[in-house]
Amino acid sequence: MKCPKCQTENRQDSKFCINCGESLTSPAPIDDGIRRPSLASKRYAQGKNPILAAILCLLITGLGQVYNGDYLKALVMFLGAVILFAPTAGIGSFLMLIWSVIDAYQVAKGNQSLWK
Template identity: 45%
Template sequence: MAKNPIIAVILNLIIAGLGHVYLGRPKRGIVLFLLTVVVAIVSSGIGWIVGVILCSYDAYQLAQNKPAPFDFLDKYVGE
C-alpha cells in the first residue's frame, strides 16, 4: 500500500525521523533522528531546523519512490 508523502512530512516535522518509521524504515528514521540531535547540539540548536527539513524532504521523496538525499544510509542501516 502506498504511503502518503504529506503524512510522512508532517510526522517528520513533529519528530525528526518519525516519517521514516511511518514509511517502514525505522532504522533510517532512528539514525536520522540521532544525526539531527547531534547536529543540533553542535550548532547550538539551529541544526535542528536544518535536520528536520532534510528529514522531511527525504521522507517525501521516499514516499513517492524517488531518489532521496539519504539513500546512502541504506548501505549501512538497511531498509
C-alpha cells in the first residue's frame, strides 16, 4: 500500500507509513443521525470589491449584499431596516445599516460565507 503523503510502499496491513508516519487508514464516518454542515457546502463571494460593497450599503441597506449575491440576507436587512425605523425612531434602521456595511465588506473580502 502506497502512502498518500510520501508515496512510500508499506505493507498491506499497515496503519501508518513507515517513512513519514501518515495514517494509511481513513477514519470511518460517524453516523449518529445528526446532520452536520460540511465546510465544502459553504459558498463565498468571488471577485467582489469590498469597498464597493460597503459603499453600496451606505446608499441602500442591503444593496451590498445584492452585489455579493447574498439575496436572502439583503432582503432580511432591507426589510429589517424599514420595519424597525418607526418603532425605534431610526436607531434600529441605523444599526441594520452598520451591520449591512460591515457584513458586505467582510463577505466581499472572503472572510465570511454567503447565506444559503
